[in-house]
Amino acid sequence: MSKQVVIAGGGSAGTVAALAAARNGAQVLLLERGECLGGVATSGALSVWGPFDDGDRLLDWDRDGRIEAGQPLTPEMQVGKRIIKGIPEEILQRLTDAGAATDYQYGFIPVNPETLKLVLEDMLLECGVEILYGTQVYDVVRAGDRIAALCIGNKRGSQQLPGEVFIDTTGDADVAEFAGVPTETGRASDGQTQGVTMVFKLGGANFAGRFYQLREEISQAEERFTEAYQRGECTHLYKVGCINKIPGMSGVVAVNTQHSYNINACDPKDMQKAILQGRRQCHEIAALMKKYLKGFEQSFLLETAQYLGIRETRRITGKYVFTREDILSAREFADSIGRNAYNLDIHLPGAPGIGDPIFLKPGSSYSIPYSVLLPQKIHNLLVAGRCISSTHEAQSSLRIMPCCMVTGQAAGTAAALCLQYGCLPGELPIKVLQAKLREQKVCL
Numbered sequence: 001m002s003k004q005v006v007i008a009g010g011g012s013a014g015t016v017a018a019l020a021a022a023r024n025g026a027q028v029l030l031l032e033r034g035e036c037l038g039g040v041a042t043s044g045a046l047s048v049w050g051p052f053d054d055g056d057r058l059l060d061w062d063r064d065g066r067i068e069a070g071q072p073l074t075p076e077m078q079v080g081k082r083i084i085k086g087i088p089e090e091i092l093q094r095l096t097d098a099g100a101a102t103d104y105q106y107g108f109i110p111v112n113p114e115t116l117k118l119v120l121e122d123m124l125l126e127c128g129v130e131i132l133y134g135t136q137v138y139d140v141v142r143a144g145d146r147i148a149a150l151c152i153g154n155k156r157g158s159q160q161l162p163g164e165v166f167i168d169t170t171g172d173a174d175v176a177e178f179a180g181v182p183t184e185t186g187r188a189s190d191g192q193t194q195g196v197t198m199v200f201k202l203g204g205a206n207f208a209g210r211f212y213q214l215r216e217e218i219s220q221a222e223e224r225f226t227e228a229y230q231r232g233e234c235t236h237l238y239k240v241g242c243i244n245k246i247p248g249m250s251g252v253v254a255v256n257t258q259h260s261y262n263i264n265a266c267d268p269k270d271m272q273k274a275i276l277q278g279r280r281q282c283h284e285i286a287a288l289m290k291k292y293l294k295g296f297e298q299s300f301l302l303e304t305a306q307y308l309g310i311r312e313t314r315r316i317t318g319k320y321v322f323t324r325e326d327i328l329s330a331r332e333f334a335d336s337i338g339r340n341a342y343n344l345d346i347h348l349p350g351a352p353g354i355g356d357p358i359f360l361k362p363g364s365s366y367s368i369p370y371s372v373l374l375p376q377k378i379h380n381l382l383v384a385g386r387c388i389s390s391t392h393e394a395q396s397s398l399r400i401m402p403c404c405m406v407t408g409q410a411a412g413t414a415a416a417l418c419l420q421y422g423c424l425p426g427e428l429p430i431k432v433l434q435a436k437l438r439e440q441k442v443c444l
Contacts, residue, residue: 011039055080318389
């Protein structure tokens with residue numbers, strides 16, 4: 001089963017990395033612990049992407065309301081310039097053509113997770129990627145400063161998978177950690193990571209627009225939630241959170257509100273706690289919404305996510321560590337491999353709430369340097385997705401799925417070019433990589 005490029009993790013970053021590597025001529029094997037591709041967007045039930053543009057994020061919800069009300073958008077209300085293109089845009093177009101994604105003019109984009117699973121598999125199979133589901137990486141075999149093979153386990157037992165270039169898109173930097181790459185976890189002060197969330201789906205919802213944003217109704221419902229908590233009707237004090245309709249599923253919504261705190265998602269005991277707590281709380285929240293939230297009187301719980309929504313665990317220490325200041329200054333890097341415009345979005349580690357989001361100026365975005373994909377110590381490994389080299393604060397912007405796809409496309413393209421040029425990822429001329437990314441319509 002030896003392949004030239006072996007990728008661990010079939011979420012948004014890993015799937016796009018596999019596509020990019022295969023389209024550029026590499027033989028690719030993609031390993032995924034679950035039974036579908038897409039990660040948080042599918043198994044995690046978080047079926048909303050965005051932003052793909054550099055518009056004013058504070059206007060996203062108002063823009064949604066105006067469009068649904070049939071009101072024209074004034075120039076300042078228009079969505080921004082699209083800065084995430086390439087393979088992510090291609091996936092989005094396939095979903096849109098299938099009626100499984102909403103019009104881009106809104107900003108944030110709900111997608112249909114079932115269609116997404118099929119679209120991603122079709123795209124990988126079209127270019128010859130081999131997918132191995134139900135497979136976990138548990139160690140690596142090193143040969144000096146390189147990885148010789150990944151140690152994997154599945155229903156056939158354990159085995160070693162050799163390769164020439166490896167890409168870690170596990171989200172938790174598992175491969176990097178096993179190989180001895182320096183990593184950091186959480187805040188610099190105490191190692192605490194952002195809260196984790198179990199997303200759930202409801203059927204029978206009835207409201208206008210793609211997102212539930214009736215402010216008065218939300219305020220009234222949350223008052224009732226508080227009273228219910230004080231009466232002992234529920235175990236925690238809940239918020240309504242983010243609710244979005246799922247395209248092609250009448251009356252079905254995804255609800256992103258539950259949080260578990262003080263969780264290290266790389267610790268199995270903490271994960272057990274978060275899963276058990278999360279599922280119980282999803283049932284409680286669903287019951288409260290049915291009882292107290294307008295438009296949910298006939299709602300019912302359809303599904304709790306198969307995977308927890310993990311915002312942050314390990315991050316590699318790479319050749320460069322991306323910082324908060326790089327984002328807020330909209331820094332331009334000479335080794336740029338893509339762009340992002342999402343705000344700083346820290347879900348507090350130890351208590352309910354979200355740290356004050358800090359937004360970029362409308363029309364601005366920052367470049368992502370290739371050097372944050374290059375780990376220290378191991379020279380035939382690339383890293384993409386939410387575990388790239390960054391600080392705790394910067395990671396809160398980099399972690400979103402469109403940005404993970406951007407870094408995935410860069411990593412997959414770089415891996416294939418390394419095979420063509422007979423070099424290691426850190427030796428690949430940046431202008432060669434950038435030229436190839438531009439050919440693939442990536443915005444640098």
